[in-house]
Amino acid sequence: MKEIVIISGKGGTGKTSLAAAFAYLGGTDIVTADCDVDAADLHLLLQPEVKKAEDFYSGQLARIDQDLCNQCGCCEEVCRFDAVKFLNGKYSIDTLGCEGCGYCSHVCPVGAIPMEENNVGEWYISTTKVGSTMVHARLGIGAENSGKLVTKVKNEAKKIAEEKDLDFVLVDGSPGVGCPVVSSLSGADFVILVTEPTVSGLHDLIRVHQLVNKFKIRVGCIINKADLNLKVTSEIKDFLTQEKIVHIGDLPYNDIFTNAMVNGQTIIEYDQNGLSAIINVSWKKIKKLQQGDN
Amino acid sequence: MDIAIASGKGGTGKTTLATNLASYLAEKDKVVLVDLDVEEPNSGLFINGEIVHEMDKFKMIPVWNKDCSLCGLCQEVCNYNAVLHLGVHIMVFSELCHSCYACSELCPDSALPMKPKKMGRLKHLQHGKLSFVESRLEIGQEQAVPLISQTKKYINENFYQEIIRIYDSPPGTSCPVIEAVKDVDYVILVTEPTPFGLHDLKLTVEMIRKLDKRYGVVINRFGIGDEGVSTYCREENIAVLAKIPNRRAIAELYSRGELVYKHFNDVKEQLDLIIRSFDQLVVGESV
Numbered sequence: 001m002k003e004i005v006i007i008s009g010k011g012g013t014g015k016t017s018l019a020a021a022f023a024y025l026g027g028t029d030i031v032t033a034d035c036d037v038d039a040a041d042l043h044l045l046l047q048p049e050v051k052k053a054e055d056f057y058s059g060q061l062a063r064i065d066q067d068l069c070n071q072c073g074c075c076e077e078v079c080r081f082d083a084v085k086f087l088n089g090k091y092s093i094d095t096l097g098c099e100g101c102g103y104c105s106h107v108c109p110v111g112a113i114p115m116e117e118n119n120v121g122e123w124y125i126s127t128t129k130v131g132s133t134m135v136h137a138r139l140g141i142g143a144e145n146s147g148k149l150v151t152k153v154k155n156e157a158k159k160i161a162e163e164k165d166l167d168f169v170l171v172d173g174s175p176g177v178g179c180p181v182v183s184s185l186s187g188a189d190f191v192i193l194v195t196e197p198t199v200s201g202l203h204d205l206i207r208v209h210q211l212v213n214k215f216k217i218r219v220g221c222i223i224n225k226a227d228l229n230l231k232v233t234s235e236i237k238d239f240l241t242q243e244k245i246v247h248i249g250d251l252p253y254n255d256i257f258t259n260a261m262v263n264g265q266t267i268i269e270y271d272q273n274g275l276s277a278i279i280n281v282s283w284k285k286i287k288k289l290q291q292g293d294n
Numbered sequence: 295m296d297i298a299i300a301s302g303k304g305g306t307g308k309t310t311l312a313t314n315l316a317s318y319l320a321e322k323d324k325v326v327l328v329d330l331d332v333e334e335p336n337s338g339l340f341i342n343g344e345i346v347h348e349m350d351k352f353k354m355i356p357v358w359n360k361d362c363s364l365c366g367l368c369q370e371v372c373n374y375n376a377v378l379h380l381g382v383h384i385m386v387f388s389e390l391c392h393s394c395y396a397c398s399e400l401c402p403d404s405a406l407p408m409k410p411k412k413m414g415r416l417k418h419l420q421h422g423k424l425s426f427v428e429s430r431l432e433i434g435q436e437q438a439v440p441l442i443s444q445t446k447k448y449i450n451e452n453f454y455q456e457i458i459r460i461y462d463s464p465p466g467t468s469c470p471v472i473e474a475v476k477d478v479d480y481v482i483l484v485t486e487p488t489p490f491g492l493h494d495l496k497l498t499v500e501m502i503r504k505l506d507k508r509y510g511v512v513i514n515r516f517g518i519g520d521e522g523v524s525t526y527c528r529e530e531n532i533a534v535l536a537k538i539p540n541r542r543a544i545a546e547l548y549s550r551g552e553l554v555y556k557h558f559n560d561v562k563e564q565l566d567l568i569i570r571s572f573d574q575l576v577v578g579e580s581v
């Protein structure tokens with residue numbers, strides 16, 4: 001079983017639309033994991049039916065028991081996150097500010113601050129419209145530890161793929177270079193970078209590639225909207241050659257991405273012609289690259 | 295006045311709006327533009343200017359000085375498994391540390407003093423009346439929040455609150471964006487009129503309401519997609535401040551790192567609409 005992760009650094013490059021198209025092509029041979037838990041959109045195209053939902057707890061939050069609190073204020077003094085507030089003669093915890101470090105709980109002389117498990121979201125096992133399994137999640141507003149939820153989603157997807165003896169887990173990864181992406185990448189066999197020929201696209205590609213390099217994973221790249229700026233596209237290609245990144249394919253600047261989305265469809269369903277053909281070839285290439293190192 | 299520009303989904307035009315709005319305002323008045331999307335800071339690609347100041351930014355982490363009784367309390371108090379007591383060693387995993395100081399201050403032997411570790415770099419540029427500040431997270435550092443909060447601190451120490459300060463925020467609805475928007479006066483949510491845009495807008499609105507902030511929506515790439523976003527805003531009584539048209543020529547300007555309003559009058563008009571809504575905000579405050 002191979003784990004293929006799609007990331008982009010920058011948002012809006014068409015990463016999720018491509019992930020959905022690949023998931024559609026992969027059919028029941030793959031398990032899909034939506035690890036973009038912060039802005040999970042893959043379900044809008046794969047229309048999964050939820051089979052199992054579970055709360056996800058991660059980290060802790062402090063709570064002040066008003067019956068025990070003797071107003072000494074020790075907690076406020078030690079909290080480095082300004083999460084202990086003194087309002088209307090009472091100490092309380094600002095739950096959006098609390099990082100759950102537990103320092104206040106440790107120093108409270110009367111034991112008035114229990115640390116409670118924090119419900120940060122929900123995760124689901126579902127069946128997509130092509131009949132494949134999809135694992136996805138919803139992160140609570142302002143929640144911490146999205147990296148841990150990403151790991152959870154990924155591990156569940158891997159478990160299912162192993163049980164069913166399937167070839168691939170396809171992961172729609174998170175944006176940026178911080179903790180959620182790091183969790184998306186760890187353990188992956190292949191990374192697909194989706195980029196666009198804009199100065200921001202190139203800038204973010206270089207940054208996210210620096211991160212991928214730390215993991216020593218093999219990398220391929222798809223350039224979306226390749227005809228938007230030919231100069232930047234050729235700069236991207238130079239970068240790919242220089243870094244020995246496999247150039248998987250180019251897609252044109254096209255409203256079909258949006259039109260398919262409006263219809264709740266993957267590109268493959270919506271457009272049977274040009275774009276679908278390119279994506280088909282790309283998917284075959286990606287699968288072939290996985291066989292190489294067996 | 296502090297204004298954050300945010301969006302649930304990345305790539306909706308947050309940076310385009312932030313850079314165009316700030317540069318346009320700076321044709322007349324002093325403005326500060328701050329890029330708080332420290333994981334992927336892109337505003338700087340659209341702004342040229344002279345460097346006023348550059349500095350490394352640090353987070354505090356405990357460093358073991360080996361002079362201790364190996365009681366193991368540090369490992370016990372750390373809620374993030376960032377301290378390990380292994381045989382005769384204490385190991386600190388700095389990427390996991392949240393700088394809460396618990397291990398350091400509770401250590402009976404004072405063997406874990408907090409020391410600075412580089413997490414990123416802040417740059418401050420000046421171009422005419424526009425001051426631009428960005429911070430960029432070192433690759434490999436996982437936590438954006440401390441760098442965001444230090445950047446905000448730099449802004450508060452160096453610029454008066456009376457001028458307009460625009461914050462380009464990170465995408466999403468989790469801890470980094472909360473840190474970026476929690477202290478501002480007004481939030482502009484940038485979205486696209488597509489199902490993804492609508493879905494992520496709803497999550498962002500939920501977040502902004504939880505923070506109890508005043509806000510309005512700017513629809514980017516207006517004309518593409520469907521009616522979903524407009525209908526939602528109408529039903530929820532959310533002000534739509536402006537609509538930036540969907541146009542390939544705009545995407546091309548953006549791709550080259552150029553400002554859009556300088557080439558398109560209709561975009562400038564949309565910026566004027568946004569600016570007028572700020573004026574109303576200020577009037578609203580003084581009543």
Ligand code: SF4
Nearest residue numbers: 079098099101102104
């Ligand atoms: S648990 Fe830590 S962050 Fe939360 S209130 Fe207590 S000291 Fe502050």
Ligand code: SF4
Nearest residue numbers: 372391392394395397
């Ligand atoms: S400062 Fe806090 S988070 Fe960092 S290692 Fe010590 S106890 Fe853990």
